[in-house]
Amino acid sequence: MVTPLGITTSFYKKKALTLSISALLCLSVNAAVFAAHPNITPQTLHAITVLPDSEKHRIGDRIIQVEDQIKHLLPQLTLAEKVSLVHAAGKFHIPAIERLGIHEMWMSDGPHGVRYEIDRNSWAPAGWTNDYSTYLPPLTAVAASWDKNMASLHGNVLGAEARHRSKDLILGPGVNLARLPLYGRNFEYMGEDPFLAAALVVPTIKAIQANDVGATVKHYALNTQELNRTGVNAKPDERTLREVYLPAFEAAVKQANVHAIMGAYNEFRGTNANQSEHLVKDILKGEWGYQGVLLTDWNVDINTYDAAMNGLDIEMGTDVASFDDYFMAKPLLEMIKAGKVPESVLDDKVARILRVQLSIGMMDKQRLSGQRNTQAHRNDARTIATNGVVLLKNDDQVLPLKAAKLKNVLVLGPNADKRHGFGGGSSEVKALYEISPLDGLKAKLGDKVKVTLMRPASSKFMPIPNDYLTTRHWTGTPSWQINYFNDSAMTNLASESWIADPQFDAKGHTQSIEIKANIKPMESGNHSFSIQADGQVALYINDQPLINTSTAQSAKMLIQSMSLVAGETYAVSLRYQGNKQATLGWETPNSLYNSEQEYLAAAKKADAVIYFGGLSHADDRESIDRPDMILPGQQDEVISKLLQANANTIVMMIGGSAVEMPWANKTKALLWGWYGGMEAGHAYADILFGDANPSGKMPITLPKKLTDTAPIALNDYHAKESLYSEGVFMGYRWFEQQKIAPLFPFGHGLSYSQFNYSDIKLSNNSIKGNDTLTVTVNITNTSKVDGAEVAQLYLHDIKASVPRPLKELKGFEKVWLKAGETKTAQFNLTKRDLSFWDVNTNDWLAEPGEFEVMIGSSVADIRVKKRFSYQR
């Protein structure tokens, strides 16, 4: 028996467990059982029931004692000690109360790898050399796998590594939905569908928490844009909130007993989400019975009274001079002393903090110690990346490539040799290595095949690529700092920000602007700098003027050369006066870029041409949304030309959000690879060469153009407020309702195998009350290749009293089938699956009538369907 917290053994002898976990789980638990065993509450039982089977005894034995231990500890804490626990005592921890055996509770980002160690009291890196972690594919890749096993693998690596880095809470997974393709953080989350995100977040959390680490589901709720993320007022109607934006959080609480939830930066109906009575007190802690902690995101806009009274438990990251100045520090202490906030409110928060700490074994000598950077974890990263790749098109069976037939492979595109781990914001990961797509191809093909990388030069005037920058935005992204001044002498700073490329638009107002960054040339020699600007410009390199126009220029190209040395760092500053735009580009001494003639000639001759394009964390990143849905740089132009030169050019997009692909109908082979983590290149090569069969499906809709998406079409993307005007018709539901054909629909993804759907059966033609309906369908692999199909079940309420989507995902099953094999996929539909949120009764409502079950390969590719009726 563990004797943590300085509790004497006699305490435990007296309170010895009255019921074993096995006995408890076998019992039909009713009020009498709870009365006979006061150390077991319905909440305790729930916490044990949702544990993975493998941990039911180990963690269950611990959890069964938790409520007694809280009762024992809480009265021993002084008021000041209790207040100290509800706010940060450093950048990423809350304090210890040594005399009672309460340890510091440490948190760490993030959702796809444990972040490098940050200084105890500042944002600076702590400078450790032993803080590398496995860089997993982000959650978009897990969502694209449509595979709960992948979610478990992901969570297990994260949990084990967090534990190995002595962390108590890992700040992930994130389940905000991809409503807007421009949203900078889509890559961190699980796609656009509430059912998919809910289904996958549960195994992720369970696997994290099985490692004695608390998962922290974020960001509660409605953090769906980075534009004014700390101020935008999210105002969805109640039905939209319940049906679309909350189910993943609800599942995290009810089905996985998540230990922590992080509030969102944004406001919800006029107050910060962390202190919203409706979101936190009524729904999270009221209706859902959440027993864990709600902690803030880092530096949110709250006030002491509302935060305290409405259920916030821990305040983190507030930007004030001293920890005592946190809203939930001295101000809270004073309010309690003045009787404005009851001490019982504080006690509840502390009880929750202790519950989490005790549940994850923070006072248990037998607590797991985790593992990190193991080969097994790398293998898992590769498996997840492979399972997340989506084959969007494969006309004429261009793929898989046959290695034996290749001598000469041409590789192009900005992501061919780019590494993505260190970027994107708080989710950045410091990995021991990262296999780029090019590395993966070379490893697969060995020495016998010539693999050539070319960097296409653009016919347009392009900004200096950010690959050369050493200046980084705090998100880890190479960026230019942009300063706006009130005066032409540039002494009076009005505002500052960051941009990915040295290109800006002064938007019609006369401005004095400086953009600056440090750049590191990759080769020595004469670099010719070019400025295309409408206005007066000056270019300084290491504070020496290279170009300086005393008068305004009109869109003129100004060029000056300078000799630069490879590997040296140069401070570059472009100063601009005017009200239009300016771009800074350059020509490097030659060999880095291939002319159009060169790369197109090479594309014609190559046995295979593979273009790795898409986004990077210069675009997909925390704190800034993308300005548009267009591929950055000259990608559209280069891909179109390559497809003309070689129609079999394979295009692989890497990114976390939709992009416009105007050339898509010309491609024969098109894939989507997300950011694949540290093993990305190996995973992509496995897919391209058929060592793995693609099995991913899009967890987001890929629209043809930005204006097709609801927030833009409805003019509902603003800094001030977001009305969620499309209501429950989010993502694919909008496209179906509006009859807009997307470029690729939600759920779409091909395989090297082909599948046939047959024999849909319902357990009943009619169900009533709380009956469950079982639906089965046979899936046959009709090809000669083993593979997997994700059968997706969509439901439609034929006649409802409220507008309901034409299809709503209510089940999915990834079925692995050998060539020629048939298996039966099974789905269970509950009353809740049939229901919508009824604003009249404030409850879920399944209306009697007919429903249609549709099962298919994507939302737009339904293969079999059947109807049933529901009665009250």
Ligand code: BGC
């Ligand atoms: C992000 C969170 C993150 C936190 C701590 C915030 O900026 O929104 O997701 O966990 O920082 O780094």
